[in-house]
Amino acid sequence: MLQPRQGRLLLVDGMAVAYRAYFKIGAKLVWNETRHASQEYPEAEEILTTLTFVSNLVTLLNLVPTHVGVVFDAGGKNFRHELFPQYKQHRAAMPDTLRNSMGLIKSSVRGLGLTIIERHGVEADDVIASLAMRGVKAGMEVRVASPDKDFFQILGPNLRLLRPRPKGIGIDSFGLEEFEAKFEGLRVDQFADMQALMGDQADNIPGVFGIGPKTASNLLKKYGTLDVIIAKRESVMPQRVRTALCNEYELLPAFKRLVVLRTELDDLHTGHLEAMEFGVPSDVEAATNFLDALAANVQNGDVEARSIKNRIEQIWNALDMRRRARISR
The missing domain is CATH 3.40.50.1010 (5'-nuclease)
Structure with a gap:
């Protein structure tokens, strides 16, 4: 036992x-x-x-x-x-x-x-x-x-x-x-959200075009979770990131399911x-x-x-x- x-x-x-x-x-x-x-x-x-x-x-x-x-x-x-x-x-x-x-x-x-x-x-x-x-x-x-x-x-x-x-x-x-x-200011429970946003090249998960580790981390530090980022995508700054999120946000829930253990x-x-x-x-x-x-x-x-x-x-x-x-x- x-x-x-x-x-x-x-x-x-x-x-x-x-x-x-x-x-x-x-x-x-x-x-x-x-x-x-x-x-x-x-x-x-x-x-x-x-x-x-x-x-x-x-x-x-x-x-x-x-x-x-x-x-x-x-x-x-x-x-x-x-x-x-x-x-x-x-x-x-x-x-x-x-x-x-x-x-x-x-x-x-x-x-x-x-x-x-x-x-x-x-x-x-x-x-x-x-x-x-x-x-x-x-x-x-x-x-x-x-x-x-x-x-x-x-x-x-x-x-x-x-x-x-x-x-x-x-x-x-x-x-x-x-x-x-390694990820200053990021919590462990936010890591899967970060992976969904930036993708994972090793597993061929594309993530959102133009969003890398730094941008994904900054978004999560500001908004907390992927769900909130999606909900507030139209107010995200800068415009380049806002446009990318608005174009691809519908894919993010699937990317999250792929990366979550x-x-x-x-x-x-x-x-x-x-x-x-x-x-x-x-x-x-x-x-x-x-x-x-x-x-x-x-x-x-x-x-x-x-x-x-x-x-x-x-x-x-x-x-x-x-x-x-x-x-x-």
Whole structure:
């Protein structure tokens, strides 16, 4: 059972971590660091991507959370495509190397004793947001590991993001204080309105022509909400912004529905959180043997596997100590 104020929930954006691993390996190939390995073994790039994914995941597990969920997109179209057929239309297909790695990646997640969550009809972001808010309501400290700015919408006193640094190695913790510093004068609950106004190029949401982050932020600071901006569009200044709003205001409610994360998916409840309890896997040997089997297929893979095993074993030791302390109380 969940114990209020005693749990820490880690929700991992699985595809974001996977893509980061893929691009890291791609960069190494460009610089010839792993080219020999990829030429010697046909599936080396997939294996290297998987090992890098596991390494990045273990870095997140250093938090030693009480509960962990790794969330992946289930694939296919979702309600946003029905609302706006151009949604994410410009995005390239998943690279073959990464697609071929996904089976190994998910097997490694399960091998570490972690829970994988996928839901059709919605995006992984919606699943993460729903589970995150369930965790907050249950009194847990919640950490969402993702670079996606959409999660700014759900920041709170007990909910922070773990965002990989754009360049270099490391993870930044991003919470309300960082949001306020980045968007001075803007509230978290206004962020989706801001996205609707200025659009989101990454998701092919156009927003209002000519309105960027600064103008959208200024409008929200003055009027408070998107609904009020729409209602008072004919008095908005300057004229350029007023004209743009008057021409395109009817699209804004749809843009808002596209950007807002769903936080109350009906089939995700507290029971799902309880099932995510993080502990030492039932078959530790199988988990470590899986890493060894991967490493055997790439040059110097044993070095990477040994590093991962040493780190995860330290985490398992910490989990075991926590379990023993709980039993002794």
